[in-house]
Amino acid sequence: MSTQTQIKVFIPLLSTLGTYSCTISYVGELRRAIWNEESASLRDYGGRLLPHQISLRSLVYPVPLEPENTLRKRVVDSARGNQWADAKDGAEVPPGWRDPQNVHVYLYVDLGPTMQAAERLCDKLWGKDLSVILEEISDNGNTWKYVPKKHIDSLNMADLGYPDDHGLLVREEYDVAWRGFNYDTAKSKGQGGVIVTGQPGIGKTCFLYSLLFRLLSKGTPVSLQLAPYVIVFRDDGVSRHSQEAEPDYLPTGTWALSDAGRLDEKHCPAYKDAAGRRKAWIIQTTSPLENRWREWKKQYTAVMFVMKGFSAEEITALGKVQGLDASVLLHYYEKWGSSARTCTLLARDPAEEHHHAIAVNKAADAFVRRPLPDITFDAIQVSHILFAVRPEVNEDKGGRRVPVAEMASEHIREIVSCAAAGAEAQKRIEFFRTISTQPAFKGFARDMFKGFVLSWLYAGSNLEPLRCFATGQPILEIPACGKEKTTFFGSKNGLTNVKWDELPLCLLPTVKNFPTADAIVITDKSIITIQATVSYKHKAKGTGFTKIEKLISSHVTRDKWFHVFVTDDDDVAASLLNQDLPEVPEDVVIYSAVFDIGRSAVTRENMKAFNEKRLEFTDQQPPAEMVWRSTSREGLQGIW
Numbered sequence: 001m002s003t004q005t006q007i008k009v010f011i012p013l014l015s016t017l018g019t020y021s022c023t024i025s026y027v028g029e030l031r032r033a034i035w036n037e038e039s040a041s042l043r044d045y046g047g048r049l050l051p052h053q054i055s056l057r058s059l060v061y062p063v064p065l066e067p068e069n070t071l072r073k074r075v076v077d078s079a080r081g082n083q084w085a086d087a088k089d090g091a092e093v094p095p096g097w098r099d100p101q102n103v104h105v106y107l108y109v110d111l112g113p114t115m116q117a118a119e120r121l122c123d124k125l126w127g128k129d130l131s132v133i134l135e136e137i138s139d140n141g142n143t144w145k146y147v148p149k150k151h152i153d154s155l156n157m158a159d160l161g162y163p164d165d166h167g168l169l170v171r172e173e174y175d176v177a178w179r180g181f182n183y184d185t186a187k188s189k190g191q192g193g194v195i196v197t198g199q200p201g202i203g204k205t206c207f208l209y210s211l212l213f214r215l216l217s218k219g220t221p222v223s224l225q226l227a228p229y230v231i232v233f234r235d236d237g238v239s240r241h242s243q244e245a246e247p248d249y250l251p252t253g254t255w256a257l258s259d260a261g262r263l264d265e266k267h268c269p270a271y272k273d274a275a276g277r278r279k280a281w282i283i284q285t286t287s288p289l290e291n292r293w294r295e296w297k298k299q300y301t302a303v304m305f306v307m308k309g310f311s312a313e314e315i316t317a318l319g320k321v322q323g324l325d326a327s328v329l330l331h332y333y334e335k336w337g338s339s340a341r342t343c344t345l346l347a348r349d350p351a352e353e354h355h356h357a358i359a360v361n362k363a364a365d366a367f368v369r370r371p372l373p374d375i376t377f378d379a380i381q382v383s384h385i386l387f388a389v390r391p392e393v394n395e396d397k398g399g400r401r402v403p404v405a406e407m408a409s410e411h412i413r414e415i416v417s418c419a420a421a422g423a424e425a426q427k428r429i430e431f432f433r434t435i436s437t438q439p440a441f442k443g444f445a446r447d448m449f450k451g452f453v454l455s456w457l458y459a460g461s462n463l464e465p466l467r468c469f470a471t472g473q474p475i476l477e478i479p480a481c482g483k484e485k486t487t488f489f490g491s492k493n494g495l496t497n498v499k500w501d502e503l504p505l506c507l508l509p510t511v512k513n514f515p516t517a518d519a520i521v522i523t524d525k526s527i528i529t530i531q532a533t534v535s536y537k538h539k540a541k542g543t544g545f546t547k548i549e550k551l552i553s554s555h556v557t558r559d560k561w562f563h564v565f566v567t568d569d570d571d572v573a574a575s576l577l578n579q580d581l582p583e584v585p586e587d588v589v590i591y592s593a594v595f596d597i598g599r600s601a602v603t604r605e606n607m608k609a610f611n612e613k614r615l616e617f618t619d620q621q622p623p624a625e626m627v628w629r630s631t632s633r634e635g636l637q638g639i640w
Contacts, residue, residue, distance in 0.1 A: 157209070169203070171310075192303070221234045312330060316330065318340055360385050453530070453595055455610040457508075459483075459603075485503075515541045526558050532595075533566070566595050
């Protein structure tokens with residue numbers, strides 16, 4: 001197909017008015033007249049049109065009776081002024097197109113790269129099997145389909161808004177969504193639509209293009225919003241229309257695709273109108289930012305589909321599709337979370353990690369400084385940096401239609417804890433109290449509190465000891481041993497280099513779920529096992545005491561063994577002290593202590609040093625279990 005199309009503009013003479021009435025139509029509306037072999041000319045085509053059949057995007061205007069050259073220039077300037085295309089005047093009027101009553105103006109209209117790409121894509125896929133663009137990759141027994149970069153480039157997908165310069169991995173999530181959307185479409189009889197949301201950077205926009213490919217392959221009418229236009233694919237070809245226009249150009253049953261991530265504040269008016277008329281089924285990809293979707297979800301009964309983040313296996317597959325080192329991608333995935341955009345960016349340019357780390361630390365500081373109820377959802381500063389969004393796993397609680405937020409990685413949890421340690425005392429207390437009272441944040445509050453206690457033990461011997469109490473017992477003091485006298489261990493072999501005669505000393509287990517103790521402090525008089533908790537009840541397993549005794553018995557003999565519950569509140573301390581603990585050996589005395597994180601001398605540097613040292617001895621932990629369901633009154637708004 002030529003990139004330039006000759007449009008024949010027929011101008012009838014209205015002698016009674018003494019004017020010419022000129023009708024110019026954009027190539028999208030008249031493509032059948034221009035390219036259909038059965039239509040000899042636009043003159044014939046125009047003669048068959050009734051006035052009400054002319055598209056609203058046609059321009060009808062009167063011009064004075066004037067010389068032909070002047071008239072031709074006026075028509076061309078008008079076409080350019082209306083931004084239909086890059087129009088220019090044709091060289092000659094062909095024979096047979098001139099008569100005493102009619103003047104014919106020829107315009108050459110350049111379709112532009114967007115329409116060229118749309119035509120090429122439609123020709124490639126309409127009604128054809130997707131195998132013409134799909135290939136397969138395999139890794140560790142898993143197989144994925146993908147659209148190679150060579151097809152993305154040959155189809156000029158960048159001119160249709162495709163967001164990446166690489167191939168498209170067809171995630172399992174895309175297949176799940178496709179099946180669900182077909183069910184929802186049938187159930188609603190084509191009214192309304194679906195809001196596709198989830199963690200920014202996990203391929204929601206790429207999903208929109210995979211959906212476009214599927215629909216073209218099925219021969220299903222589909223439109224793609226590329227503001228300020230809408231590109232329509234149908235069985236008779238491709239056309240472009242203003243997103244402000246009436247949606248008459250959309251066939252009933254059209255799948256209307258839109259990416260809110262690249263829009264201004266307002267959505268496509270034509271889509272909303274078409275949905276109201278039950279002509280179109282809208283699929284909108286968007287961030288969890290509520291003002292992107294809440295209004296039209298309510299008005300047009302759209303359903304929510306929350307997309308899962310990338311799995312480790314998918315990140316590996318993505319590396320193959322994009323030619324990146326899988327081990328490098330996995331490193332960033334575990335460190336910074338499941339945003340594929342972030343992982344691939346850092347894998348291509350490791351120097352960017354410094355800037356990303358700065359952004360994460362700034363976001364963590366802001367998150368700590370502002371009281372939680374006042375924090376607003378900021379998709380740029382917070383959501384995709386600190387938190388990951390996933391669907392609710394429990395179908396009884398909404399499943400795919402309920403977004404749940406969790407901290408993106410263990411490393412980010414530590415950064416937030418360090419930010420709390422770096423805040424002034426009152427702000428630190430406010431932040432901790434706020435997250436402690438939120439059911440969804442209790443897991444993080446527990447781990448953050450434990451991090452403060454262990455960082456205090458590791459920080460230095462110049463800190464004041466922690467005073468512990470028990471009914472009918474003398475006050476017990478736990479010393480802060482300092483990093484020189486602290487040993488991290490994962491097994492008995494890890495205690496080989498401990499200097500047992502340099503007391504006090506602290507032993508910190510790095511094994512996940514080590515029973516009974518988060519820390520072991522040994523003084524010249526006693527063994528002190530410590531459990532840090534914010535719960536009113538906490539178990540102390542007998543097997544843990546037995547294991548600890550076996551670990552240290554060959555090095556330490558003490559007549560006294562104290563077990564201390566360290567918590568954040570006097571009432572909690574009393575409850576822990578008075579609970580029934582049948583598995584605790586009779587010769588172990590139970591104490592409790594209140595550790596005030598606001599008044600503690602733990603600094604950001606102390607906690608950072610503790611975390612760095614601990615990570616030398618432990619494997620990376622899975623993402624946090626800190627969640628927030630959007631079914632609450634505040635919803636996701638409450639986090640941000």
